[in-house]
Amino acid sequence: MAIDVRPSAVVLTLSTLLLWGCGGSSADVGVGLQNSSTGQLSGPTGAIGQQLSPYEILDLQAGTTTTATAIPDLTSNSLYYTTDMVFRRVHGLQSDYFLGVFTITQGQWKLLNGGGTPWTAIDTSVVPAPSSGTDTDSLPASNISFALISSAVQVYNLTAHAQLSVPTLRQWQFACAAGTDPTAWSWGASRDPAVWKPYANLLDNQVPPTSPSPIPTFTPVGSLLPNAFGFYDMHGNIWEWVTPGPHICGGCFDDGIDQARTDNVAGSDTCVVTEQTSHALIGARLVLTP
Numbered sequence: 001m002a003i004d005v006r007p008s009a010v011v012l013t014l015s016t017l018l019l020w021g022c023g024g025s026s027a028d029v030g031v032g033l034q035n036s037s038t039g040q041l042s043g044p045t046g047a048i049g050q051q052l053s054p055y056e057i058l059d060l061q062a063g064t065t066t067t068a069t070a071i072p073d074l075t076s077n078s079l080y081y082t083t084d085m086v087f088r089r090v091h092g093l094q095s096d097y098f099l100g101v102f103t104i105t106q107g108q109w110k111l112l113n114g115g116g117t118p119w120t121a122i123d124t125s126v127v128p129a130p131s132s133g134t135d136t137d138s139l140p141a142s143n144i145s146f147a148l149i150s151s152a153v154q155v156y157n158l159t160a161h162a163q164l165s166v167p168t169l170r171q172w173q174f175a176c177a178a179g180t181d182p183t184a185w186s187w188g189a190s191r192d193p194a195v196w197k198p199y200a201n202l203l204d205n206q207v208p209p210t211s212p213s214p215i216p217t218f219t220p221v222g223s224l225l226p227n228a229f230g231f232y233d234m235h236g237n238i239w240e241w242v243t244p245g246p247h248i249c250g251g252c253f254d255d256g257i258d259q260a261r262t263d264n265v266a267g268s269d270t271c272v273v274t275e276q277t278s279h280a281l282i283g284a285r286l287v288l289t290p
């Protein structure tokens with residue numbers, strides 16, 4: 001599936017499966033204050049420092065959160081893609097928010113939605129099986145409609161001490177752009193595969209394509225480099241739901257970099273998706289309100 005934005009319209013191109021459906025738009029965000037070399041937010045120490053801690057870790061089973069100023073084993077500890085969710089603070093002019101550092105994984109979705117596994121219905125001709133030995137709990141949860149993620153979050157919020165929600169379009173785009181050009185990518189404006197491949201699970205950007213994707217299916221979350229704000233897989237791997245609309249952003253493993261561009265957005269107003277659309281290449285990442 002590939003989605004391209006042009007000055008006059010948004011054009012949907014088919015690759016493996018057609019998205020269907022047929023209005024919506026924006027919401028809040030601000031400017032991040034961040035050390036560009038370490039990716040850590042700066043702030044005071046002590047109680048206030050804890051309040052402004054860069055990370056919140058949600059225990060999905062208990063529904064409770066803990067704060068952390070650093071998580072050295074973020075991409076190696078299986079807790080962070082099974083029983084826990086990690087959220088990173090984005091500091092804005094209007095309000096701070098905590099966005100998931102990863103998209104929702106299959107392991108997390110089974111807890112969040114009481115054992116549901118919608119990805120098992122996906123044909124392997126659309127999403128090829130992962131390589132032998134891959135921990136499937138670490139793969140993105142997919143084939144999830146906006147209606148289903150919204151319902152799962154509403155039910156979860158009834159008993160949890162923290163509240164989850166789907167990010168707004170502006171929250172998602174600001175975190176994705178990481179303070180850079182929102183019409184480009186989190187790595188900048190370069191189209192050189194040598195620059196973007198370390199950051200995004202996407203098809204090679206060749207016109208026309210002359211080689212298959214080096215990673216022709218989903219990869220475990222956190223397999224590639226994070227953007228400057230510390231978020232993984234903002235481009236590629238799987239499309240992500242945002243509100244209002246709903247809309248989808250980010251592209252997937254079957255798209256080129258133009259489809260994954262930060263400002264390339266598709267939704268019900270472009271006749272692409274509706275709240276009921278369950279698609280093999282769409283998942284989500286969430287916002288936490290502690």
